[in-house]
Amino acid sequence: MFGSRSHKISIESDLFERLEKAAQVAGYSSADEFIIHILEKTAPAEASADSEDEVRKRLQGLGYLE
């Protein structure tokens, strides 16, 4: 979808079990969702952040964002 690609990584069982428990406590539907959310928050997003800023500016001009 949208030309995106998926990548798999390996996580040791002990760590994964801890992440599964943390995901459950935090209300995530799965450990995968929890892990992706953490990675998104911590990964540097240079070009992507610039693009999102430009898209936001355009959307504001069009009246789709406040």
Added chain:
Amino acid sequence: MSTDFITVVSGLPRSGTSLMMQMLQSAGMAVVSDGERTPDADNPKGYLEFEAAKKLKQDASWVPGARGKVVKVISMLLYDLPPEFEYRVIFMRRHMDEILASQKEMLKRRGTLDESTAADAAMRKHFENHLVKIGEWLAARPHFKVLEVDYNAIMAGNDDGVRAVEDFLGGAVTAAGMKGAIDAALYRNRR
């Protein structure tokens, strides 16, 4: 019809989101809209938008009431939909040249065309980056089911997208009902 999920029409502005809203309304689907953004030269049949959807981050209290209905949420605001609901997202795709040309016309009419903002080539790249990012974000979240619909194919008379919407929504709307809202005369700003 099922009230288990919220139908969301999304995509970039000028990608055919209003047309899809009109198609679903024409097929009898309840629309979440306040009529605040009235029809204009850019959208003679109306936008069918909901102003509160622009402030999702601040207030999402209206979302539970959208179950069993359809609401327009542009792609950038999908991030703000609360995760405790099931969403079926009809994501409109249109040739990027047409989107950029149509947006430029709209910016001119609104008096908000800022020549200092990104040029078309740069804006195209920014939108493409955004589409990849939101696509990956949606794919990683099981509470979103996504159907991409090709606006250009619909305007060319291809029914595949319309039938796909019928299937996607579990028969809540019919292809025949949706097709009544398609008006090729409004297919403008192609370049």
